[in-house]
Amino acid sequence: xxxxxxxxAGDRRLxxxxxxxxxxxxxxxxxxxxxxxxxxxxxxxVYGAKLITTSTWSPSEYGEPSYGLLIPILxxxxxxxxxxxxxxxxxxxxxxxxxxxLPRSMGSVRSAFASLIEAMTGIPTIVYGLWGLMVLSPxxxxxxxxxxxxxxGFIPLFSCEPVTGSTILTAGILLSIMITPFIYAVxxxxxxxxxxxxxxAILALGATRYEYARILFGMxxxxxxxxxxxxxxxxxxxxxxxxxxxxxxxxxxxxxLSPSYxxxxxxxxxFANAPLYPYMxxxxxxGGLILLVLGIISNILGVMYLARVRYVA
Amino acid sequence: MRDWRRVKERIFLxxxxxxxxxxxxxxxxxxxxxxxxxGGVLYRAGLDFLTSQPAPPGSSMLGGIGPALLGTLWLALLxxxxxxxxxxxxxxxxxxxxxxxLARLAKVFTSSLLEIPTVLIGMLVFLTIVSMMGHYSLxxxxxxxxxxxxxxxxxxxxxxxxxxxxxxxxxGYSIGMTRxxxxxxxxxxxxxxxxxxxVVIGLAKIVSETAxxxxxxxxxxxxxxxxxxxxxxxxxxxxxxxxxxAQTPYQNWQDLAWGAALILTVIVxxxxxxxxxxxxxxxx
Amino acid sequence: xxxxxxxxSRLNVWIGGKHILKDVYLKxxxxxxxxxxxxxxxxxxxxxxxxxxxxxxxxxARVEGEVLLGGINALREDPYIVRRLTGMVFQEPNPFPHMTxxxxxxxxxxxxxxxxxxxxxxxxxEWALKKAHLWDEVKDRLHDYPYQLSGxxxxxxxxxxxxxxxxxxxxxDEPTANIDPVSTTKIERxxxxxxxxxxxxVLIVTHTPQQAARISDQIxxxxxxxxxxxxxxxxxVLHPKNSLTRKFLGGEV
Numbered sequence: 149x150x151x152x153x154x155x156x157a158g159d160r161r162l163x164x165x166x167x168x169x170x171x172x173x174x175x176x177x178x179x180x181x182x183x184x185x186x187x188x189x190x191x192x193x194v195y196g197a198k199l200i201t202t203s204t205w206s207p208s209e210y211g212e213p214s215y216g217l218l219i220p221i222l223x224x225x226x227x228x229x230x231x232x233x234x235x236x237x238x239x240x241x242x243x244x245x246x247x248x249x250l251p252r253s254m255g256s257v258r259s260a261f262a263s264l265i266e267a268m269t270g271i272p273t274i275v276y277g278l279w280g281l282m283v284l285s286p287x288x289x290x291x292x293x294x295x296x297x298x299x300x301g302f303i304p305l306f307s308c309e310p311v312t313g314s315t316i317l318t319a320g321i322l323l324s325i326m327i328t329p330f331i332y333a334v335x336x337x338x339x340x341x342x343x344x345x346x347x348x349a350i351l352a353l354g355a356t357r358y359e360y361a362r363i364l365f366g367m368x369x370x371x372x373x374x375x376x377x378x379x380x381x382x383x384x385x386x387x388x389x390x391x392x393x394x395x396x397x398x399x400x401x402x403x404x405l406s407p408s409y410x411x412x413x414x415x416x417x418x419f420a421n422a423p424l425y426p427y428m429x430x431x432x433x434x435g436g437l438i439l440l441v442l443g444i445i446s447n448i449l450g451v452m453y454l455a456r457v458r459y460v461a
Numbered sequence: 462m463r464d465w466r467r468v469k470e471r472i473f474l475x476x477x478x479x480x481x482x483x484x485x486x487x488x489x490x491x492x493x494x495x496x497x498x499x500g501g502v503l504y505r506a507g508l509d510f511l512t513s514q515p516a517p518p519g520s521s522m523l524g525g526i527g528p529a530l531l532g533t534l535w536l537a538l539l540x541x542x543x544x545x546x547x548x549x550x551x552x553x554x555x556x557x558x559x560x561x562x563l564a565r566l567a568k569v570f571t572s573s574l575l576e577i578p579t580v581l582i583g584m585l586v587f588l589t590i591v592s593m594m595g596h597y598s599l600x601x602x603x604x605x606x607x608x609x610x611x612x613x614x615x616x617x618x619x620x621x622x623x624x625x626x627x628x629x630x631x632x633g634y635s636i637g638m639t640r641x642x643x644x645x646x647x648x649x650x651x652x653x654x655x656x657x658x659x660v661v662i663g664l665a666k667i668v669s670e671t672a673x674x675x676x677x678x679x680x681x682x683x684x685x686x687x688x689x690x691x692x693x694x695x696x697x698x699x700x701x702x703x704x705x706x707a708q709t710p711y712q713n714w715q716d717l718a719w720g721a722a723l724i725l726t727v728i729v730x731x732x733x734x735x736x737x738x739x740x741x742x743x744x745x
Numbered sequence: 746x747x748x749x750x751x752x753x754s755r756l757n758v759w760i761g762g763k764h765i766l767k768d769v770y771l772k773x774x775x776x777x778x779x780x781x782x783x784x785x786x787x788x789x790x791x792x793x794x795x796x797x798x799x800x801x802x803x804x805x806a807r808v809e810g811e812v813l814l815g816g817i818n819a820l821r822e823d824p825y826i827v828r829r830l831t832g833m834v835f836q837e838p839n840p841f842p843h844m845t846x847x848x849x850x851x852x853x854x855x856x857x858x859x860x861x862x863x864x865x866x867x868x869x870x871e872w873a874l875k876k877a878h879l880w881d882e883v884k885d886r887l888h889d890y891p892y893q894l895s896g897x898x899x900x901x902x903x904x905x906x907x908x909x910x911x912x913x914x915x916x917x918d919e920p921t922a923n924i925d926p927v928s929t930t931k932i933e934r935x936x937x938x939x940x941x942x943x944x945x946x947v948l949i950v951t952h953t954p955q956q957a958a959r960i961s962d963q964i965x966x967x968x969x970x971x972x973x974x975x976x977x978x979x980x981x982v983l984h985p986k987n988s989l990t991r992k993f994l995g996g997e998v
Contacts, residue, residue, distance in 0.1 A: 156801075156824055158639040163558060165641075169550035170567040173615070176608055177570045177577070180585045187588065238484040245481030249474060261485070268488050270733045272669030274700040275722045278707050279491045282498075282715070325487045332484070356470035361477075385578025387672040388704050412580055412672075419584060420676045433588075436581045447576040560804060628839040631799055632903070635833035636853040636910060637825055646852075650843040 184437040191215075191430035199434060205398050207418075207425040215431040217411065221438065223316055223394065223401045224410040228383035230320025231327055232376050238324070239331035239375065243339055244361055262336075268329040277389035280322040285313025285393055288321065293405050308403035314395035317404040322393050323383040330382055331375035334450075338371030338457045339364070374453035381446035385439055387412040411435045492726070499723025502716045510720055514683045515702075518711040526721050528685050532678070532696040533668060535599050535686050536606060540667050544607035544614065545660055551611070552618035552659075553644055568619075575612040580672035582608045587676040597679030599686060599696040605673035610663035617662060621655020622648055658739045665732035669725055671700040680705060699725050748775035749815035749830065749913035751796065751946050756810035758791055758970075760803060765791050767970045769810075773963070775913075778940050778947040780961035780978070782954070784993065788970040789950040790836075793916045796948070797831040798824035814914060829857065832912030836919040838899035840891040840906065847887040849902055850874060853910040869909055876939060877905035878931040897928025904935060915939060917949040921956065933960050954994045958982050966990050 155163060191199060195215060202216030242265060250258045293310035300306045342364060350360050365372065395407020396417055415432050422428040503510055506523045513525035551567060558564040574582075586605040591597060625648050633643035649656060679695030686696050699721050706718040751773040758766040766788045773779040781789045794800045796812055801824055812819040819827045840849045850870045853859075860866035870887070874880040879901040883894070891899055900920060907915065917936065921929040937960050940947045951957050957964050957978065964981045966974040966989075974981060974990045985991040 156640075158641070158823075158825055162639075162641045162644070163554075163561075166550050166554040166557070167563065169547055170554040170563060173547060173551040173611055174563075174567040174570040176585075176611070177573055179589075180577075180581065183585065183588055184581075238480050241477040241480030242484045244477045249478055249481075261481075264485050264488060267730075267733070268485070270665065270729055271488070271491060272671075272700060272722075272725055272729055274669065274671045274703050275491065275495060275726055278703055278718055278722050279494055281707055282719075283490070283494050328484050356466050358470045358473035359466075361473065381576060385576075385580070387578060387580040388675075388700075392704070392707060412578060415580055415584065416672065416675055419587070433584065436584050439578050440581055443576045443578055444573065447573075626839075628835055628837055629841060631802065631833075631835060632839045632841070632906070634799055634802065634824075634828055635797060635831070635835075635916075636906060637829040637857060639825060642856065647841060651841065653843065 181440070184433050184440060187430050187433035188437050189430075191427055191434050194427060195431070199431065203398065203400065207428050209425055213425060213427065215427065217414075217431070217435055217438075219398050219400055220409040220411040220414045220435065223319075223408045224384050224412065224439075224442075226401045226404065227316050227319040227323060227390065227394065227410055228380050230317060230404070231323035231383040232331075232380050234321060234324035235328040235331055235379055236372070236376055238328045239335060239379075240365065240372065242328070242332050243336045244365075246336065247339055248357060248361070265329045265332050268325075269333075273326065273386065273389045276322060276326055277392035280318065280389060281314070281392040284322060285318050287313070288318055289313035293317070297405060304402065305404050308406045310405040312395060312407060314393050314407050315405050316394060316401040316408040319390050319394040319410065320404070322389055323386060326386065326389065327379035327382050331379045334375035334378060334454070335368065335371055338368040338454070341457070342367055368457055370453040370456040374450040374457075377446045377450035377453065381443045381450070384410075384442050384446070385412060387416050391416040411439055415439075495719070495722050495726050498716075498719040499721075499726075502720035503723060505716075506720065511724075515706075515717055516713055518709060518714055520713060523713055523716060523720075526699060526702055526717060526724070528682060529697040529699045529702040529721065530724070531685055532599060532681075533699045535692065535696065536603055536674075536678075536698055537664060537668055539599065539603035539692060540606040540610060541660070541664065543603055544610040544663060544667075547607065548611050548614035548659075548663065549618055549656065552615045552622065553649075555615070556619055556622045557640070557644060571612050571615050573612075574608065575616075578672070579609050579670055580675065583673040583676050586673070591677060594693070597677060597695040599678055599692045599694070602674050602678035602696070602698065603692075605677045606667040606670060609670055609673055610667050613666055614659045614663035617659025618652075618656050621652040621659065624655065625651045654739050658736050661732055661736040661739065665729050665736065668732070669700055669729050671698075671704050674698050674701045675704075747815065747913065748944055749946055750774050750813075751779075751914055751948065752811075752813040753792075753796070754811045756792070756795065756808070756812065758788070758795060758800070758809075759807045760791070761805040765970050766795070766967075769967065769970070769972055771965050771972070771975065773946050773948055775944045775946050776940055777962040778936060778949060778960050780957035780964045781948060781950045781967065782952065782957055782964055782993070783967035785952065787967045789967055790918050792967070793833070793918050793948060793950055795820075796914070797833055797916055798827045799833070829910070830912065831914040831916055832907030832910055833916045834900070834904050834907055834918070834920045836922050838896055838903050838924075840894075840899050840902040842890065842892055844890075845888045846883050846891055846894075846902060849891060850905045850909045853906060857910065859910070870905075873905040873909035874902075876908045877901040877935050879905055895925070895928075896923060897925045897931075900924050901928060901932060901935070904932060908935075908939060911943060913943075913945055915945050915947045917947070919950050919952065922952070929956075936960060954982070966993070 200217050203218040204214050204216050207213045246258050246261050289310050296306045297310055350363050390410050391413035394410055394413050396409055396413055397407040399406045399408050401408040415435055419432050422432050506525055510525040511530060512527040514528060516522035516524035555564045555568045582605050586601050590601045590604055629647055629651060630643055633647040680697050680701055681695040682697050703718045703721045706714040753769060753771045756766055756769040781792060783789050795808055800806050800808060808820060814830055847870055850873050851866055854866060854869050860869055891902055921932055936947055939945055961978045964978050968989055974987045985994055
């Protein structure tokens with residue numbers, strides 16, 4: 149229903165002078181989606197399902213290039229899952245630590261701790277990447293990966309010799325550090341929305357703080373899921389930090405101690421030169437479309453779960 | 462029985478406290494690494510670091526990040542010129558005409574941009590602006606960054622405007638103000654700190670963005686953009702330089718990356734601090 | 746100086762499907778003060794907001810009936826013209842916090858080009874602040890921001906802002922509900938003086954019978970959106986016909 153007709157002249161003038169800005173802002177996502185689909189179609193037409201079921205990546209300026217996104221797609225999923233698995237306990241502990249372990253009387257310490265975690269979202273992602281490449285990777289290779297391979301090498305996940313520190317696991321660990329503050333923020337907000345009376349009631353039952361935490365986190369389970377999903381979305385879309393530590397190699401990420409690829413890293417490394425190769429732009433845009441869909445779906449689901457918490461509380 | 466519960470509580474408290482420390486530990490390690498390594502580089506290079514070009518790869522000289530720093534300044538300026546009006550006007554539209562379907566769509570679509578990997582924004586600008594112009598440019602980079610800025614600034618400005626008590630709007634209308642006078646002279650005037658905070662947070666986000674620049678500005682590592690016409694030429698930016706230099710095997714370029722990381726971190730943290738200050742001093 | 750009589754007839758207002766005002770009527774003449782009374786939630790504030798079309802800002806509001814401001818049909822006319830003719834003071838003191846005391850009063854005249862020179866503007870500001878009985882307290886700090894003022898001073902500043910436009914109709918929505926007694930007295934004086942000197946039509950929503958008795962010429966008593974009693978103040982206070990009115994005036998509702 150268009151109600152511009154009912155507006156006084158002055159309002160209508162404001163409406164029409166602001167509308168272009170709103171249309172442009174709104175149009176960006178629309179144009180992006182349409183354009184990405186448009187560019188993806190030729191790739192799908194030529195390569196079909198092979199694009200996501202095979203893993204050969206041999207671009208060629210002349211002959212018959214073949215493209216398979218399987219490895220980067222798996223790499224994105226596995227590194228993001230690792231990130232969430234590590235970040236979730238860290239974020240939940242940090243929430244519990246700020247809200248319950250630090251005594252109420254130490255209000256300034258609490259807010260200082262909270263702003264430290266918040267500050268982590270402010271550190272540029274490229275700085276995370278640089279640190280990940282130069283500091284974290286060598287450290288993990290020497291102190292974690294080598295022992296893992298030596299003693300637990302019989303497990304397929306750790307069955308490859310860690311030659312460099314740039315691996316899918318490093319990407320997962322670095323991403324976990326980067327998404328912890330986001331999960332923390334989502335969970336903490338819901339945690340604080342739980343009415344005080346519930347908290348007091350639980351304690352009045354004589355629960356220990358362990359039992360208390362289990363009940364409270366149980367109450368806000370949807371928010372924890374939402375945090376995990378939003379964190380997953382962030383991790384899957386992160387580009388430069390991952391491109392610096394993932395190794396950028398077409399190895400299947402089934403052994404997480406080997407270098408591999410993610411979709412975002414593939415785009416970062418190859419898109420600029422893609423126009424030189426037939427269909428490569430189209431294939432990479434398809435990769436982008438996959439990231440777009442992944443990002444939007446995980447976020448929509450996350451927001452849905454969050455809405456459910458509010459309903460409960 | 463009772464003792465076991467106590468023991469479990471103890472263990473739980475210890476584990477959560479340790480994990481909470483582990484969660485923030487990287488922050489300190491990153492800041493310390495950047496400060497020590499970057500600080501050492503800056504000390505060695507002196508003021509030249511801010512003005513010179515990078516020395517040739519593998520040489521014993523360092524040089525500096527002058528062109529990239531200047532490029533980042535231009536990007537910040539141009540992005541503000543494009544992004545601030547666009548986001549502020551969009552936010553005003555969303556708040557003022559919130560019952561109109563167009564406003565609702567604009568709200569949903571701009572806030573969704575927040576969830577989109579920024580590298581895709583770089584792709585979009587590559588496929589449109591860059592391919593239309595036929596080459597990379599600072600302008601294309603700024604357009605990409607303005608899109609990155611948009612959802613942050615829109616949501617801040619929106620919230621700042623919503624927080625202005627309704628009675629001031631009524632007061633504005635009651636003395637015969639038009640809608641745009643109420644919006645720009647009253648609501649925006651009262652919300653100006655929130656609006657400024659939104660702009661600063663947007664800037665803090667964009668100066669450190671790398672992915673949108675990968676396929677938009679090129680990396681013209683030796684040219685100093687000086688005038689408006691250089692905006693249409695390729696340029697460089699601090700985060701892009703870090704990304705590319707970190708991957709090279711050359712010691713002197715890796716050092717430059719660390720120095721650049723220190724500069725970038727300082728800029729971003731300063732912007733965040735400014736934002737906090739702006740927000741704190743609000744009184745109605 | 747044109748005289749603007751306010752005439753409301755068969756006014757019905759729905760907000761979000763709820764019937765807020767039912768067949769409300771009133772006639773307020775220039776130079777007089779009309780007090781609108783009734784328990785809270787009876788629709789008094791809505792009535793005031795229909796007269797200057799602030800009701801347009803309320804989502805889901807529907808208005809039927811007739812509101813005449815002199816020769817102007819307020820419900821049909823461009824709301825900006827209606828609001829130019831009327832001035833309003835709100836329950837909560839709301840001088841614009843980002844403007845100085847001076848600018849708060851000057852903004853109206855500036856907006857409508859009432860002053861041809863800075864000097865003229867100065868004199869309008871001084872006049873309005875004097876009319877609001879605030880001048881003596883702020884004349885040395887006109888360029889300060891209003892947050893240092895007390896609540897009562899802020900409310901008088903809001904009144905001065907409205908008076909600076911010399912509105913033909915002055916609307917007040919419980920202007921002294923949260924104000925100290927000294928400021929209340931000053932505001933009441935301002936209202937009565939302005940009605941007489943400018944021959945303006947004044948409508949004031951109030952919930953204190955004493956205030957209505959002190960300053961009004963006639964009282965309109967609304968209950969659950971309907972006019973239950975309407976007449977000259979003296980008559981209504983001394984011999985209320987309706988039992989509800991009697992109770993209310995006795996402080997029982």
